[in-house]
Amino acid sequence: MSxxxxxxxxxxTVLALGALNIGLVQAQExxxxxxxxxxxxxxxxxxxxxxxxxxxxxxxxxxxxxxGTPIDVELVEFGGGDEQLKEQYALDLSVGxxxxxxxxxxxxxxxxxxAGLLKPLAEVVGPEVNDWEGWGHIxxxxxxxxxxxxxxxGIPAGTDVRQIFYRKDLFEQAGxxxxxxxxxxxEVLDTARTLKEAGIETPLQVNAGTAMGEATTMQGYFMxxxxxxxxxxxxxxxxxxxxxxxxxxxxxxxxxVYVDEGLGDARMQLLQDGRNRSFVGFRDGQIAMLVEGDWxxxxxxxxxxxxxxxxxxxxxxxxxxxxxxxxxxYRGQDxxxxxxxxxxxxxxxxxxxxxxxxxxxxxxxxxxxxxxxLMQPRISFRDDVEVxxxxxxxxxxxxxxxxxxxxxxxxxxxxISTEIQLMTERVVSGEMSPEEAMDAFAEAVTEIAGAxxxxxxx
Amino acid sequence: xxxKHAIFPARVGIIFLTPAILFVIVFLLYPFVRVFLLSFTNQxxxxxTAPNPEFVGLDNYRHLFNPDxxxxxxxxxxxxxxxTQFVVGSALIGQAGMGMLIAWAFYRKRGVLRExxxxxxxxxxxxxxxxxxxxxxxFLDWEFGTLNSVxxxxxxxxxxxxxxxxxxxxxxxxxxxxxxxxxxxxxxALETIPPSYVETAEVVGATAWQKFRDIFFPLLRGHILTDxxxxxxxxxNVFTPFLLTGGGPAKRTEVVSIYTYRTAFMGRHEFGKGSSxxxxxxxxxxxxxxxxxxxxxxxxxx
Numbered sequence: 001m002s003x004x005x006x007x008x009x010x011x012x013t014v015l016a017l018g019a020l021n022i023g024l025v026q027a028q029e030x031x032x033x034x035x036x037x038x039x040x041x042x043x044x045x046x047x048x049x050x051x052x053x054x055x056x057x058x059x060x061x062x063x064x065x066x067x068g069t070p071i072d073v074e075l076v077e078f079g080g081g082d083e084q085l086k087e088q089y090a091l092d093l094s095v096g097x098x099x100x101x102x103x104x105x106x107x108x109x110x111x112x113x114x115a116g117l118l119k120p121l122a123e124v125v126g127p128e129v130n131d132w133e134g135w136g137h138i139x140x141x142x143x144x145x146x147x148x149x150x151x152x153x154g155i156p157a158g159t160d161v162r163q164i165f166y167r168k169d170l171f172e173q174a175g176x177x178x179x180x181x182x183x184x185x186x187e188v189l190d191t192a193r194t195l196k197e198a199g200i201e202t203p204l205q206v207n208a209g210t211a212m213g214e215a216t217t218m219q220g221y222f223m224x225x226x227x228x229x230x231x232x233x234x235x236x237x238x239x240x241x242x243x244x245x246x247x248x249x250x251x252x253x254x255x256x257v258y259v260d261e262g263l264g265d266a267r268m269q270l271l272q273d274g275r276n277r278s279f280v281g282f283r284d285g286q287i288a289m290l291v292e293g294d295w296x297x298x299x300x301x302x303x304x305x306x307x308x309x310x311x312x313x314x315x316x317x318x319x320x321x322x323x324x325x326x327x328x329x330y331r332g333q334d335x336x337x338x339x340x341x342x343x344x345x346x347x348x349x350x351x352x353x354x355x356x357x358x359x360x361x362x363x364x365x366x367x368x369x370x371x372x373x374l375m376q377p378r379i380s381f382r383d384d385v386e387v388x389x390x391x392x393x394x395x396x397x398x399x400x401x402x403x404x405x406x407x408x409x410x411x412x413x414x415x416i417s418t419e420i421q422l423m424t425e426r427v428v429s430g431e432m433s434p435e436e437a438m439d440a441f442a443e444a445v446t447e448i449a450g451a452x453x454x455x456x457x458x
Numbered sequence: 459x460x461x462k463h464a465i466f467p468a469r470v471g472i473i474f475l476t477p478a479i480l481f482v483i484v485f486l487l488y489p490f491v492r493v494f495l496l497s498f499t500n501q502x503x504x505x506x507t508a509p510n511p512e513f514v515g516l517d518n519y520r521h522l523f524n525p526d527x528x529x530x531x532x533x534x535x536x537x538x539x540x541x542t543q544f545v546v547g548s549a550l551i552g553q554a555g556m557g558m559l560i561a562w563a564f565y566r567k568r569g570v571l572r573e574x575x576x577x578x579x580x581x582x583x584x585x586x587x588x589x590x591x592x593x594x595x596x597f598l599d600w601e602f603g604t605l606n607s608v609x610x611x612x613x614x615x616x617x618x619x620x621x622x623x624x625x626x627x628x629x630x631x632x633x634x635x636x637x638x639x640x641x642x643x644x645x646x647a648l649e650t651i652p653p654s655y656v657e658t659a660e661v662v663g664a665t666a667w668q669k670f671r672d673i674f675f676p677l678l679r680g681h682i683l684t685d686x687x688x689x690x691x692x693x694x695n696v697f698t699p700f701l702l703t704g705g706g707p708a709k710r711t712e713v714v715s716i717y718t719y720r721t722a723f724m725g726r727h728e729f730g731k732g733s734s735x736x737x738x739x740x741x742x743x744x745x746x747x748x749x750x751x752x753x754x755x756x757x758x759x760x
Binding site for chain 1: 503527618725
């Protein structure tokens, strides 16, 4: 072989290999999709992170690679609080960036849509999202969690209910008969007094204050207010209720618990990391009764969590939150609850909307949701997936969904919710009397919503 | 030959200055004008006022100074009051006082003790904020904090620092944090005093207080003024208390910087209202800076 022939051959070989290599790279270069949520392996929402990283993402990537359209999904864990996550989203979306799939609390949607930061799912991805099989298995009520003005913005992940969790061991210690189900506020307070006399440090914790953010409004204020007979908002005439005997009763309930009788620990409501302190307090048996959502049961004190209660199923009981008196609650109910909901949105700034949708619809499919259900039984958003293997969770859902209501899906709501947190903070810290706090609240809400959109209940 | 001393013609000088001028325009002048204009709108980041902000005239300023409620916790007047207490307590008394005390204690002394004290004080000044804040939260914690462990051992009880005495806590913290600047400035200034003055005073039997009052204070007056104005300016705008208390409990440590942050960068991100606070703050800072400049000028003149 002459030297020139050899060189030609070498060149051809190299070129051919190079071309092949380029071809291979093109076929294999996967599209990158990012997903983020307030979930950390070994931390908050541990199960969610584990489900995504060890189950959903690997099986999805495998299926996509087999189809010849490889997609890489990366979970970005967020370890901060809900309010901080919201801040992060607001800033990310306003500069046209952010992760491709983002977990979202339903009540944030109107504010973000109003600001032009979100677009309907069908607009971000394309009309094909409406053909997804899943919609047929999600009730309208649950679809409403991430819908606004008739448009779907994402796929919900589930809903919840709220109730009183209590420690049976402390109740027994105080000689209170089990199972316990109070039928009035007075009964709740009497139980707390009995516990206090028996030497329990913090008999009853009802969330208040600005540091806890939305947890104050949902787990605290709403649970008391609904029992006092009305909602925050009148859905019939579209007005916010700014002054009423019900609001005063609610604030006086807080005053009794935190200021007058010290049945609850105000410190926990006013310090920065109060909610975590309440979790730890419940775990360590300092708190006997805590009003919380079912998330508390299935994630916070569940086995494997850092605030897990040992022998949870034996030690922890739950009761429905009673109205002030039987029949005196919202819509004449004896018991009250309120539901929220979270889900997943596709960032309108994503460079890969189709791929993001492929993953989102995959993780919301029946098989995937069922897999999560086995890790963490909860009220599923799909009617073809039942609460699996946790009779307590099933019982809570069955008992409370009928009594439950929701927040108004309005852009003003988050601002008014902040005013609620401030109002409870002023009472719990002793800065204001219930009357003064209600007046300040009324003034602030009137400023936010306009005088035509508020009303006083006589 | 009129430009005998100029190395470059004026035009070249302007070219050299251009980057600096551009820098000032882009990063100082433009934001200032923008913040000023924003402060007359109801611009937010979330909600319908985000894409369609309206001109609201002086509403934001009226809101800040609404006499019915501006002194309520969590409002502007209350924030100003807390900031003033914080500045007086931590900067004027804490940092300047401690700085003077340490500088005075080690005046004309050398040795290991001085090096150790100076190093520790400077260390407290140069460690990153978040690290410092974290250690202080651990230090002040009610149940597990180092401070309370010590206090309890010597029988002084277990005060709930961040809950019952939040303002005192952040004052203590900031005094510890920033003493280094005053200490260095004063110890430098003390070196400039001729030793003969002090020696003469000692010969005639002056007490320490007399020496301080009649020699050091008059000679250091200018430095003291400079120090006080500078640390007032800094402390006025400091944000670190947020890392300790978040402005709480119940807004009792909400200094103006935290109030601004809460308005402009939390909840709905009310940029309009936040800008109006920034404008008022800017005016206050400008006032302080003018006093500072005037004092320097007066010192040069004398």
